[in-house]
Amino acid sequence: MDRFSFLNAAHTAYFAELYDQYLQYPDSVEPSWRAFFQGFDFGMEQNGISPDTLEDAPVNFEEGEIPDHVIKEFRVIRLIDGYRTRGHLFTKTNPVRERRKYSPTLDIENFDLSKEDLDTVFNAGDVLGIGPKTLKEIITHLENVYCDSIGIEYMYIRKPEEISWIQAKLNVNENHPSFSSEEKKQILKKLNEAVSFESFLHTKYVGQKRFSLEGGESLIPALDSIIEKAAEIGVKEFVMGMAHRGRLNTLTNIFGKSAKDIFSEFDGKDYEQDIFDGDVKYHLGWSSGRITDKGKGININIAPNPSHLEAVGPVVEGITRAKQDRRYEGDTSKVLPILVHGDAAISAQGVVYEVVQMAQLDGYKTGGTIHIVVNNQIGFTTNYLDGRSSTYCTDIAKVTLSPVLHVNADDVEAVVHSILFALEFRMKFGRDVFIDLLGYRKYGHNEGDEPRFTQPKLYKAIAKHNNPRDIYAEKLKKEGVIEEDYVGKLEEEYRAKLDENLEDSRKEETTRVTPFMYEEWEGFESVRQEGMLEAIDTTVDIKKLDEVAETISKLPGDKKFLRKINKIIEGRRQMYFEDNKLDWSMAEHLAYGTLMTEGYNIRLSGQDSERGTFSHRHAVLKVEDSEEEIILHNNIPDRDGDIFIYNSLLSEYGVLGFDYGYAMTSPRTLTIWEAQFGDFVNGAQIIIDQYISAAEDKWKLQNGLVMFLPHGYEGQGAEHSSGRMERFLQLCARDNMYVADVTTPANMFHILRRQMKAGFRKPLIIFTPKSLLRHSKVVSSKEEFANGSFQPFLDDEEAKVEKIKTLVFCTGKFYYDLLEFKEKNSRDDVALVRLEQLFPLPVSEMKEALKKYKNADDIVWAQEEPRNMGAYGHLLLHFDEAKNFRVCSRKFYGSPAAGSSVRFKKRHEKVIACVFDKNLEE
Incomplete structure (x- = not known):
């Protein structure tokens, strides 16, 4: 009897999964199987198996004891694993030049197989879901799945259910798209719009910067497809962020911005209102409603962004989270963030790493982001070999073990197929997924630049290369899907619309700007500096104040807390109900609590914000035995608002950007970002310069974000003294923000309430104290809280x-x-x-x-x-x-x-x- 008969066809797939598990986590495999696989691996390496290499093996492995056909089955399994792990290195994903060479290759000789084995039937085909097949058929299947227009990286994922799901998806149609004739025509229609729009601008506005999408036009049908499919499966809103390349095309052909308005911007017309300065056309945001082809309504937003490339990433995540929290009770399936990156930016900008690290954190997760890299293979004028050390620009994805699809941008069906794969993965597993859209950039960094100065060979190849629309049209003609003149008619109709828009734009002297997410800001007015100085009623009925104070100074009786916590909470009770000397922490707590009774939400995040860097706040209390988190504000009677307080990751740029985006979407939420020390804010300077100080001027965006920056000279050295107020004050102009350096708890209480009670929103920078948190003179009475107001001058x-x-x-x-x-x-x-x-x-x-x-x-x-x-x-x-x-x-x-x-x-x-x-x- 063959003692290895258990390795039959029915069990090969199971053994292959077990072998995959052994390769990644040897200690997780049952000992007898581990010994078997160790023996097999040794045999692979030594061309024979020696019992001296194994301890406690259930089988005495002697020379030749495992039959040759069994060893070869496992060699084929290793070949399959090789394709799954490294197949992406050998794909046909580069449309304009040869790929770099990698070794070892996937040649069968590297797996101790030979040409003589090609016609042998192997049960290992079961692993791929194709049943027992010849080695030749198995290789053909693997080449189709892993080495054609789509390369996929996923074998580093540690969750078996995700790997199994991905592999099952890949085996459907051998990871190739299967679209109907109508779907193909829709893809061609959007591809034509993308190509025609760019060529129209190129001829009408010669030499003007537009940061064209040429070479990556397949982004447009991809975005169109994901919006259609997402709406069908229940997504209600998209929030998208991207830098400037391809943005005008996306605004027109995806978000429905009038081409007439874009042409007005090219003509340099001024805005109808003079209350803001505006921005260059490829930085502007847009919000619109769309009815899909199947009649589903979906709200789509593209956030405004500065030239600082990836700065918009955390802002988009904050916008998304706010929408999920406010409109859908935290249901992440209803709002989907998409970030479109450039290859050079995603490789080099540190904020990308910060955003990726936020993806699964309680205070910042959004249920997964779809990242699309429009990979031009070149950044500004720098070759990709000078732009990164990693193999791929998307290697940041491996930080969170997210799958990556590398796609040939010339194969538009593969691009659409990949984006729909990404959508399904995100919706099922709530995790990030990356698409590396490998194309090229037809012109220089901008249309007035000469790319041949730095990449003469590449641009010689690009000059001869057909655009993706023409490539796809030829394919569809051969398939009999379209007639010879089909594309010509499409282009003629679309260009006629553009000509009409251009003519209309030149009849008007000014251009309109609709604020981004205007629907969130109904009822809020823009004000000048005089309006900012007007007194605002922030008084509170003292009975309401008593109620809030009672709630936040009483621990639940059925929970056990540290003795120090008991003392802190008792101290609150004494200072309010006995001494009537309220300190800084009570100012905060009572401001939050009273606002919650009036229907406002509170969100506070930062490093150590739950207890406070200086241990003054203790807003989130931990039960001693279980570390269960208790927020006493949640017990306030008849509250209409919610409170969310999070300790952040050790990030300033990413977290401040996130909270700015959150505040941008939530004018009725007091959104606060707190620096651990005031000077730490300099890690977020780009958000301050490009958004906080300038967004209302550039994009007509109000924002009520509050920043707490601990500031004060207490002998703690250079890095823990100054919140660098001079930098904020230098940025102050006309009516762009509030800056305060308050010294009394009552003033802190009223300035926080003023932030919500005003009929407008401005960013508020507060230089908060350190030593004053417990200073004997820094106290206020409850009457000053209830009946007072914010005093800008004392x-x-x-x-x-x-x-x-x-x-x-x-x-x-x-x-x-x-x-x-x-x-x-x-x-x-x-x-x-x-x-x-x-x-x-x-x-x-x-x-x-x-x-x-x-x-x-x-x-x-x-x-x-x-x-x-x-x-x-x-x-x-x-x-x-x-x-x-x-x-x-x-x-x-x-x-x-x-x-x-x-x-x-x-x-x-x-x-x-x-x-x-x-x-x-x-």
Whole structure:
């Protein structure tokens, strides 16, 4: 009896799966099978099997004991694994040049098989779902699946169900598309629109930048197909982000933006309204509703973006998450994000990694993103060999074990097939998937550039290459799907529409801009600086305040918490109900809680935000035994809003972009991003420069994002002192954002409530304290919370006006340092007034103070930051009287603060002394 008869056809597929498992995770395989596979591998390597290599083997492997046909079955399985793992390296995916050569190849000799085996039938064909087949038939199947126009990487995925699903999908039609004649005509129609649009612009606007899609036109039918299919299976909204290449084409042929408006933008016409500056045409966003061919309605959005390529990625994810949270109760199947990348950008931009790492995190996941790379094989003028070290531009996908499809952009059916595969994978598994659309760029980086300077050989090949539409049209003619003149008629009809739009555009003097996601912002008005300075009612009924305070100062009785947590929560109760001295944390908690009772949601994210970097917040409490998370705000009676608080990954750029996108979609959610320390914000400078400070001017976008930036000089060194307020203040202009440096809990309470109660939205930058979180003087009463309002300017309430000889303007935590010196030295001749809002400046209150303290002959601006930092430069720009102020600050420095605590203290004390003695040099 053949002792290896168990290796029959019925079991080959099972053994192959087990062998795959052994290759990836040897220790997970049952010991006897592991020993068998070890023996087989050794035999493969040594051309014989020795018992000396195995311990505890269930079978004594002796020379020749395993029959040759069994060994060959496993060799074929290894060949199949080779195609699955490395087949993508040998595909026909490059339309314009030879691929790089990789070794070892998939030649059968590399698997100890020979030409003599080609006609032998192997049960290993069962693994592929094609049954026992000859080696020749197995290889043909593998070549069709893995090495034609689509190459796929997926064998690194660690979830067997995902691998099995992918393999089953690949075996259908041997990973080749099967479209009906009507579907093929629709693909051709969209491909014609893509090609014709670009050629029309090229002839009508010669030399103008448009960042054309030529060489990657198959993106358009791909996007069209995914929208149609997604709507059919229940997706309600798309949110898309892409950089400039191909954007105008996408806006017109996918999002339905009028070609007339695009032509007006090419003609350089001004906008109908003068309340914003606008942006270049290939940065603008668009929102529209679409009815699919099967009558399904779907909302589609393409987010506006700056030239900073991948900066739009986290913004799109934030928009998507907000829509999922607000409209669909967290159902990720209803809103689908798509990010379109360039090959050079996805390889090199670090924010891509940050976004990919966010994909499965509770605070940031969106149920999977479809990433499409329009791969031009060239970035700006840099060859791909100079643009990355990885084999593929999409190797970032392996961080989250996401599948990647590499597709020949000239094979439009393969492109559409791949995008539909990606859609199915995302909808089933809720994970990212990447499509590498390998094409070319017909012209230079822009249409006025000469690409032959840097890639003469490549562009010689591109010049002779047919466009994807003509290639596909020839294919369909051969198949008998279309007649000879079919494409000519399509092109003629489409160009006629474009000509009509062009003529209409030239009849109008201005162009219109519809704000992105305008439907989310109904009822919100745009305001100028005067409107930003108007008082807004932020009072609260004290009974409501009592209710909220009661809720957030009472732990559930059936849970066990750390002793310190019990003490913190009891401290809340005492400060509110007994002492009536509310600190900073209570200001936050009561602002959030009262807003929730009024129907507003709260979202706060950042590094350590659940407890607070300085352990002051404790908004999310952990049960001691189970680490179950408790948010007391969820117990507020009759609340109409929800609260979400997340510790973020150690990212600033990605997370700030995400929360900005979230706020862009949620004007009724108080969305807050908190930096661990204020200076960490410089890791997100692109989001600040391109979105927070400029988006309303560029894209007519309001946004109410709040940024908490811990700021204050406490001797913690250069990196943990300054939130770099000078950078924000330099960006302030007219009416683009609020900047505040508040010093009392009551003011913190009211500024947060003001952010929601206003009928408009502006970004709010708050420089929050560190040492003041527990400072004995930094307290407010509940009455100040209930009946007060935000005070942009705080006068010195203790000052006796007639005695004042020195009037000191200051801001933030430094006030309390000066106050301590003043009280210690009984300096009742000095008045300390505080600027709580730095932009817009409370100019009228400042001028009133100068009039009030008319006996003061020494007017001082005092700051703890160096002269070239902090608010002094801003003051000079926005308050003319500041030119005559005596300035007390640290000297000019490149670093915000000294590393030595001794040196820090000397400098700090010197500035304080200067404030109180005008004869001293700062």
